[in-house]
Amino acid sequence: xxxxxxxxxxxxxxxxxxxxxxxxxxxxxxxxxxxxxxxxxxxxxxxxxxxxxxxxxxxxxxxxxxxxxxxxxxxxxxxxxxxxxxxxxxxxxxxxxxxxxxxxxxxxxxxxxxxxxxxxxxxxxxxxxxxxxxxxxxxxxxxxxxxxxxxxxxxxxxxxxxxxxxxxxxxxxxxxxxxxxxxxxxxxxxxxxxxxxxxxxxxxxxxxxxxxxxxxxxxxxxxxxxxxxxxxxxxxx
Numbered sequence: 001x002x003x004x005x006x007x008x009x010x011x012x013x014x015x016x017x018x019x020x021x022x023x024x025x026x027x028x029x030x031x032x033x034x035x036x037x038x039x040x041x042x043x044x045x046x047x048x049x050x051x052x053x054x055x056x057x058x059x060x061x062x063x064x065x066x067x068x069x070x071x072x073x074x075x076x077x078x079x080x081x082x083x084x085x086x087x088x089x090x091x092x093x094x095x096x097x098x099x100x101x102x103x104x105x106x107x108x109x110x111x112x113x114x115x116x117x118x119x120x121x122x123x124x125x126x127x128x129x130x131x132x133x134x135x136x137x138x139x140x141x142x143x144x145x146x147x148x149x150x151x152x153x154x155x156x157x158x159x160x161x162x163x164x165x166x167x168x169x170x171x172x173x174x175x176x177x178x179x180x181x182x183x184x185x186x187x188x189x190x191x192x193x194x195x196x197x198x199x200x201x202x203x204x205x206x207x208x209x210x211x212x213x214x215x216x217x218x219x220x221x222x223x224x225x226x227x228x229x230x231x232x233x234x235x236x237x
Contacts, residue, residue, distance in 0.1 A: 061179050064149050064164065066157060075114070075153050082114045091124070098125055102132060108144065113151035116144075120159040123225035126193060127218050129163055135207060138170035158184050162193030169200055170207045177201070192224040 026034045067075055086094060098119045101112055108116060119125040133141060145164035152160055165180030177197060184194040196217055199205075205213070 061183070063146055063176075064161065064180060064183060066149060066154060067151055071151070072153070075110075075151065078111065078114045079118065079153055079156065082111070082118050086115065086118045094119055094122070094125070095128065098128055102129060102141075102144070105140075107147055110151050113148045116148050117152045117156040117160055120163060121156055123222055126159055126163065126225065127222045130166060130221065131214060131218050133163075133166060133170060133210070133214075135170055135210070138167045138207075141167035142171055142173070142176070154187065158188040158191050159193065161187075162191060162197065165197045166193070169197070170210060172207060174201075192221055195224075196221060 024034060026032060089097065097115065101108065101116055101119070104112075120129055129141075142164060145160045145167060148160045149157055149164065161180045161184045165177045165184070168174075168176040168180065178201065181194055181197045181201070184191055184197075188194075
């Protein structure tokens with residue numbers, strides 16, 4: 001195989017050729033150096049696609065750590081008034097507002113981040129958002145929910161973290177997906193959307209399968225959320 005590649009490409013253009021199987025690699029020729037594959041196929045694929053790497057896992061986690069302490073009092077007031085607003089506009093108004101905020105091309109202001117967090121805390125908000133998630137809008141959803149979490153009180157973070165994890169899965173960012181899942185498990189264990197992400201990870205489900213899974217997952221999540229309600233935060237904040 002390697003000799004055939006040299007014949008097609010030319011030795012100078014080919015530089016060093018490496019044959020990689022499921023467990024072992026071999027370089028240059030059948031008698032050349034060999035070794036055990038120590039990187040996952042998904043990591044290799046990410047490198048080929050040119051996905052950026054952060055210097056550490058902590059740097060990735062810092063993106064979804066939530067608001068600085070100095071902003072918490074202001075956010076408490078915003079969430080209190082926002083809750084009144086969300087209740088007042090009713091189910092149809094909440095659906096219209098969420099649809100509009102999800103479709104906006106501009107980064108959300110702090111007030112809209114609060115509204116989004118309150119809207120997706122409700123089962124119908126999470127299901128509506130997931131039904132609209134696709135490969136086409138996943139990058140925009142990652143940016144949106146990352147911004148929301150930066151302006152979100154800790155009690156309201158599990159649902160945005162779950163939606164961020166789902167959007168990260170659609171973009172192929174498995175590291176961000178796992179960081180979201182780990183933070184959700186610390187804040188609110190057994191959150192239904194977290195269970196969905198865990199299954200996707202365990203079964204190594206490719207993002208391309210989402211179109212066929214979307215309605216099944218949304219219906220199952222809707223039923224589970226209706227029964228379970230919002231899990232209480234252990235932090236009571």
